[in-house]
Amino acid sequence: LSEEVGHGLEWVQGGETWRLGRPDWAIKGPVSPDPSDPVQSVFSREGSPLVGFRIQDDVRAGAREEVGALGLLGYEVHVLSGDRNSQVDAMVRRLGLAQDRGRGEMTPDEKAEWIRSHDAGHILMIGDGANDSLAFDAAGCRGTPAIDRGVLEQKSDFFFLGRSLSGIRQLLETARLHGRVTSAVLVFAVLYNLVAVSVCLVGWMNPLLAAILMPLSAIVSLGMATYGMGRHAPANTIASNSRP
Structure with missing residues (x-):
């Protein structure tokens, strides 16, 4: 039994080939896709x-x-799928997206190429199947709800647990907050060092003052980071995956 990524499963026994998957792959000869045909x-x-x-x-x-x-x-939210265009169109309508945000009948290579052509380093890819593997390789960040299939979880930056999608938004909001807090701490560090150097240049610095200012600056920086990040509750549906 083998899997043809993006097409389906193939089983060869006794010289006979059995297939389960896309009609244009499983059926020998040309297949004319009918958008009204519900067989997928x-x-x-x-x-x-x-x-x-x-x-x-x-x-x-x-x-x-x-x-x-x-x-x-x-x-911007986009749907990249190997399903029929009619299915993808229906899905984007349910999600309240513009029709051009959905792309169907895409092969794994086409998904990866789409990501590479749209600033891959700033794309978060959510996928759950082997046909998303190449797109995962191309995306700057990736997550999956599939943690028991042995494919995508090895490439994911985080696991998406639970039924709700709110964890993704919380993760992105936390990342934005982290960026703002980091910027604030860096600004404080620059100002502190400018003041400290100025005090040294005018000859006002002494060992006692240095012993007070150095740990005080560390405490203030830690307090700023703790207070800033504490204002946003972490998502409880996201588990990180540290990849080498």
Whole structure:
């Protein structure tokens, strides 16, 4: 049994090939896609279809609201999928996205190429299957809800746990807050050093004053960071994954 990434599963036994996956891959010969045909997966034997499967997608509870909140924060949300265009169009409508934010019938290579052509270093990719592996390699940051499949979790920067999508927004908000706090601490450090150097140049510095100012600056910096980050509760649905 082997997997053809982006197409389906193939099993060869007794000289016969059995396939389960995309109709244009599982069925021998040309297949004319019909957008109105609800069959998205076919089980075939030697290229002859035996049974078709109708798959209906649904969005997670609160997904539309979370996608809208990400938009208000200035993030663009796109859907990259190997599913039919009709399915992807229906999904982006449910999420409240513009029609051009969804792209269907994409191969793993096409997903990765799309990311590379859209400032890959600033893209957060969320995926859950082996066909997202190449896109994961291209994205600057990546996360997955699939932690038991042995594929994407090894490449992920974090695991996305639970049913709600709010953890993604909380993670991005925390990252923004971290950036602001870091900038504030750096500004304080620069000002402190300018004042300390000035005091030294005019001859006012002495060992006692230095012994007071040095630990005091460290305490103030730590206090600024603790207070700043403490104003935002961390997401409890995100687990980090430290990759070498």
